[in-house]
Amino acid sequence: MAISGRIGLYQGQLHGARYPRGLVRLAQPMNVLIVEDEADIAELIQLYLTNENFTTEICTSGTDALKRFPSFQPFLIFLDLMLP
Numbered sequence: 001m002a003i004s005g006r007i008g009l010y011q012g013q014l015h016g017a018r019y020p021r022g023l024v025r026l027a028q029p030m031n032v033l034i035v036e037d038e039a040d041i042a043e044l045i046q047l048y049l050t051n052e053n054f055t056t057e058i059c060t061s062g063t064d065a066l067k068r069f070p071s072f073q074p075f076l077i078f079l080d081l082m083l084p
Contacts, residue, residue, distance in 0.1 A: 029055040033074035035065040037083055047080055 024039045032054045036042035049056050058074055059065040062083055 017023045029053050030075040031072055032056045032078065033065060033068065033072060034058045034078045035060075035062065036078065036080045037061065037084070038080075041080075 016054075022059075032049050034042050034045050034049075034056055036045065036058065037060050042060075046056045046058060056066060057074075059068055066078070
């Protein structure tokens with residue numbers, strides 16, 4: 001799927017072991033905060049990121065994300081721009 005391919009290509013700049021087709025698996029998990037109000041979409045993103053050795057957390061609102069941000073310290077935030 002496209003998301004996995006993009007993650008693998010981007011990880012080429014990070015430290016990790018090389019995998020076939022140019023994909024890289026991270027040596028250490030990195031935190032990714034998923035801010036999405038639709039559970040199905042959030043869980044799908046989480047599934048793909050977890051399979052690529054990322055540590056993920058889902059927030060269902062911007063307020064929840066702002067509260068969680070300081071303690072989770074994400075490397076990347078997936079943000080739904082159409083949150084209610």
